[in-house]
Amino acid sequence: MGVLVFAEHDGAAVTEAARRAVSAAGALGGPVDVVLAGGDGVEAVAASLAGTGVSRAWLCQGAPYADQLAEPLAGRLAALVRAEGYEAVVAATSTQARDLLPRLAAELDTQMLTDVTAIEDAETFVRANYAGSVLTRLRCREPVKVLTVRATNFAPPPGDGASPAVARLEPGPDPGLSRLLEVQATDSGRPDLGSARVVVAGGRGVADAGVGELEALADKLGAAIGASRGAVEAGLLPSDAQVGLTAKVVAPDLYIAAGISGSIYHVSGMRDSGVIVAINKDPEAPIFEVADYGLVADLTEALPQLREALEQP
Amino acid sequence: MKILVAVKRVVDHNVRVRIRADGTGVDTANTRMAMNPFDETAVEEAVRLREAGDASEVVAVTVGDAGSEEVLRTALAFGADRALRVDSEAPLEPLAVSKALAAVAGREQPDLVLMGKQAIDDDSNQVGQMLACHLGWGQATFACDVALADGELHVVREVDGGKRTLAVALPAVVTTELELNEPRYIKLPSLMKAKRQAIERLGLAELGVDATPRLELLGVSEPLPREAGGERVDSVAALVDRLRNEAGVI
Ligand SMILES: Cc1cc2nc3c(=O)[nH]c(=O)nc-3n(C[C@H](O)[C@H](O)[C@H](O)COP(=O)(O)OP(=O)(O)OC[C@H]3O[C@@H](n4cnc5c(N)ncnc54)[C@H](O)[C@@H]3O)c2cc1C
Ligand SMILES: Nc1ncnc2c1ncn2[C@@H]1O[C@H](COP(=O)(O)O)[C@@H](O)[C@H]1O
Numbered sequence: 311m312g313v314l315v316f317a318e319h320d321g322a323a324v325t326e327a328a329r330r331a332v333s334a335a336g337a338l339g340g341p342v343d344v345v346l347a348g349g350d351g352v353e354a355v356a357a358s359l360a361g362t363g364v365s366r367a368w369l370c371q372g373a374p375y376a377d378q379l380a381e382p383l384a385g386r387l388a389a390l391v392r393a394e395g396y397e398a399v400v401a402a403t404s405t406q407a408r409d410l411l412p413r414l415a416a417e418l419d420t421q422m423l424t425d426v427t428a429i430e431d432a433e434t435f436v437r438a439n440y441a442g443s444v445l446t447r448l449r450c451r452e453p454v455k456v457l458t459v460r461a462t463n464f465a466p467p468p469g470d471g472a473s474p475a476v477a478r479l480e481p482g483p484d485p486g487l488s489r490l491l492e493v494q495a496t497d498s499g500r501p502d503l504g505s506a507r508v509v510v511a512g513g514r515g516v517a518d519a520g521v522g523e524l525e526a527l528a529d530k531l532g533a534a535i536g537a538s539r540g541a542v543e544a545g546l547l548p549s550d551a552q553v554g555l556t557a558k559v560v561a562p563d564l565y566i567a568a569g570i571s572g573s574i575y576h577v578s579g580m581r582d583s584g585v586i587v588a589i590n591k592d593p594e595a596p597i598f599e600v601a602d603y604g605l606v607a608d609l610t611e612a613l614p615q616l617r618e619a620l621e622q623p
Numbered sequence: 624m625k626i627l628v629a630v631k632r633v634v635d636h637n638v639r640v641r642i643r644a645d646g647t648g649v650d651t652a653n654t655r656m657a658m659n660p661f662d663e664t665a666v667e668e669a670v671r672l673r674e675a676g677d678a679s680e681v682v683a684v685t686v687g688d689a690g691s692e693e694v695l696r697t698a699l700a701f702g703a704d705r706a707l708r709v710d711s712e713a714p715l716e717p718l719a720v721s722k723a724l725a726a727v728a729g730r731e732q733p734d735l736v737l738m739g740k741q742a743i744d745d746d747s748n749q750v751g752q753m754l755a756c757h758l759g760w761g762q763a764t765f766a767c768d769v770a771l772a773d774g775e776l777h778v779v780r781e782v783d784g785g786k787r788t789l790a791v792a793l794p795a796v797v798t799t800e801l802e803l804n805e806p807r808y809i810k811l812p813s814l815m816k817a818k819r820q821a822i823e824r825l826g827l828a829e830l831g832v833d834a835t836p837r838l839e840l841l842g843v844s845e846p847l848p849r850e851a852g853g854e855r856v857d858s859v860a861a862l863v864d865r866l867r868n869e870a871g872v873i
Contacts, residue, residue: 378787380752380762405782409764412717412752421718421837424747438846439746440640444649447841487761487795491777492788504783508872531873539801549767549802550785556741556801558783564872574639581849585870587862602870604855605862615859620873 312341312365314391316401316410321351323358326505327402327461332362334464335400337429338455341365344474345390347383349376356476361469372481377490380409386482388417391454398432398455403559404504407458415456422456423448425559427463441555442578461504462561462582496550503534503551508564511536511553511580514544515569515590519609521546524568527613530620536560536580538570554579569609572597589613624678624771624793626669627733629724629754630662630698632691633744646842649744658694661739663701664799667806668769669737670702677771680704682731686723688712692822699817700809707823711834717745719834721753726830728758733794735776740765740798751798761791767802 313335317328324346335342344359346352347370356367368390374382387410391399399414401407403425415422427445428436435457436447503509510528512521512535528535537547539554553560555578565583570576572588572595580586581600588601591608598604605612634640635655643650658666672678683698685691686709695706709723728736741748755762763769763778767786770777776791781800791797827834856862866873 379789380764381755384756405765405780408748409752409762412749413756413762415749416718416721416753416756419718421716422749423838424749434841440634440649440744441636441746442846443640444642445844445846447843449839449841450837451839452837485759485761486792488763488789488791490787491790493785494787495785502784542802549781549800550783555746556743564866564870575636581846585866585872586849587866598853598855600849601853602849603862603865604853605857605859606855607859612859616863619859619863 312343312394312396313338313398313400314394314396315342315344316387316399316407317344317346318402318404318406319346319348319355319358321348322354324355325402326466327404329362329466330461330464331400331402331459332364333467334426334429334459335398336363336467338398338400338432340397343368345370345387347375347378349373353476357473360473361471362467363470364474367474367476368479369476370479374484378406379484379488379490380413381487382482382484383410384413384417385485386479387414389482390479391418396454398457401458402461403458411456411458418454418456420452420454420456421450423450424458426457426459438578441574442581443574460559462559496548498535500528501532501534503536503558503560506534506562508533509536509553509560509562509583510566510568511538511570512541512547512568513538513570514540514546516541516546516609517544519613523609523613527617530617538576540570567597567601568613570597571595572600624672624734625680625682625732626672626678627728627731627736628662628666628669628681628683628698628703629736629738629750630666630683630685630694631659631739631742632656632685632687632694633659633742636660636743642843642845646844648840648843656690656693658697659739659742660801661741661743661799663806664801664803665737665739666698666701666703667804668799671804672771673702682707682733684709684724684727686711686715686720695822696814696817697809699820700813701807705823706820707825709825709827709830711827715834716836716838717747717749718753718837719832721750721757722832723827723830723834724750724754725757726832727825728754735793736796738796738798740800751796755796758794758796761795763789763791763795764798765800766797767800769797769803
């Protein structure tokens with residue numbers, strides 16, 4: 311009975327996306343437990359679940375789990391699901407969840423659902439496919455449901471007090487199929503793209519104005535930097551900044567698309583943003599179709615002007 | 624090293640799909656089809672590994688109807704040595720596809736399975752990880768660099784917030800990002816030659832795969848358009864004014 315949420319964290323607290331996954335899990339009925347995978351420090355993370363309504367936090371500690379190796383983690387979680395009789399496993403969509411949950415679903419012989427955007431009831435789900443151009447309603451009667459949810463489509467939990475009970479999981483076997491060699495973290499000093507309130511995104515069209523102008527604007531707004539695939543391909547911006555269906559799906563309060571044409575792959579990754587601004591020199595660019603405010607302008611002029619205008623009160 | 628590459632036939636990525644009027648599904652009749660872009664990257668990588676002398680044979684496999692043999696021809700034109708199709712008239716769910724591929728891997732005994740991270744029709748991003756689980760193999764998803772080193776694979780993975788490099792024991796399953804390589808341009812003579820090559824066929828029953836659907840499709844629809852009322856502003860000053868005083872987001 312109940313739902314298990316695989317909650318990602320930064321070593322201190324669970325992510326905003328994980329909190330929203332907890333509230334999504336609540337829609338499935340039954341108590342919600344959470345599993346936190348990592349090293350020794352994971353204990354401290356449990357406290358950040360206070361007020362989310364989570365009943366119990368399982369600590370899944372050990373080097374293979376801290377290294378996010380899918381094989382031992384999927385095996386351990388499958389054993390936990392069987393032992394506790396969970397009826398569903400939920401995680402917020404992320405690269406780790408997308409790596410892990412399908413393997414877990416295969417262990418449990420269940421057809422999982424990727425990127426659920428709405429939970430109508432415990433068996434009825436909506437998800438987007440064809441690059442977000444189609445919404446598909448599905449009924450899933452698997453004995454154990456496994457799903458990743460698009461965190462941006464779910465509200466954060468209300469937050470009323472109590473901390474979850476904490477329980478430690480006995481480590482499972484590590485089949486030793488893979489090992490972590492290196493982590494290269496992009497440390498931009500800017501807010502995290504997935505949860506930033508403002509995202510300034512650049513496309514191939516920022517080449518003329520220069521990435522420096524884009525970064526200056528982002529810093530002015532305290533924004534995260536996003537990118538279209540065009541900008542990544544052109545070597546202007548790093549690939550982990552890429553926004554889009556096949557990359558990161560974001561929904562900030564404000565999304566500024568600079569020099570981005572607006573292909574469906576990009577748009578489906580940002581169309582749920584609060585306010586969308588498009589700046590493009592081509593008045594016909596499809597990005598204007600989803601923009602709340604569109605400015606036809608050359609970025610070489612518009613970006614510095616925008617930064618200066620923001621300096622005025 | 625023998626490489627198995629899984630390829631899927633999907634609606635071409637430039638085509639905007641239409642929903643059937645009765646909302647029962649997506650209309651794919653008479654639409655342009657192509658190999659899933661992520662799978663092109665996988666085939667390209669496999670062929671490069673063979674060209675570099677790291678692999679001895681590249682076998683392409685698809686699960687689908689007779690029409691899907693078209694993508695096997697494309698894989699052969701890329702340079703795959705052999706191609707085989709697991710016959711299924713109906714499109715299968717990722718779990719069933721992964722079981723069919725596991726059965727094929729059982730017969731072919733590859734050292735590496737290369738495949739796309741995601742099929743751009745169902746956008747599931749599941750089959751590779753499920754396949755690795757069935758086979759009890761290691762997995763390296765979202766690869767942007769693959770190198771053979773001392774009998775294992777070193778794979779750089781694209782992840783949220785950066786990159787992670789894994790060493791994976793062989794045999795293994797690796798799923799690809801578009802960043803991994805730039806697929807070659809296929810020349811007409813290679814396509815012509817591929818047309819004459821034999822394609823092996825296998826039945827789901829023969830492979831012992833139960834492909835009964837687990838999910839029930841209730842219907843499809845188009846996402847609601849963003850609320851109308853997008854405004855063209857004529858200057859940066861006007862834009863800042865709207866963001867401050869109308870939208871209140873800065
Ligand atoms: C399988 C697959 C998956 C994909 N996944 C993604 C994804 O996740 N995310 C993604 O973004 N894309 C993705 N793409 C790529 C996508 O289809 C587009 O090719 C890409 O988004 C285009 O990037 P862009 O808008 O930066 O470049 P372009 O389409 O080249 O547009 C550049 C724009 O900049 C404007 N411009 C140029 N110079 C200036 C200037 N000086 N001032 C103002 N404007 C200027 C131009 O008018 C133009 O509109 C995917 C494609 C495939 C096939
Ligand atoms: N019917 C199929 N036949 C062969 N390979 C497939 C099929 N469906 C999916 N795949 C492979 O699995 C990858 C991931 O697909 P998916 O999990 O459906 O998004 C694809 O990029 C293909 O390499």
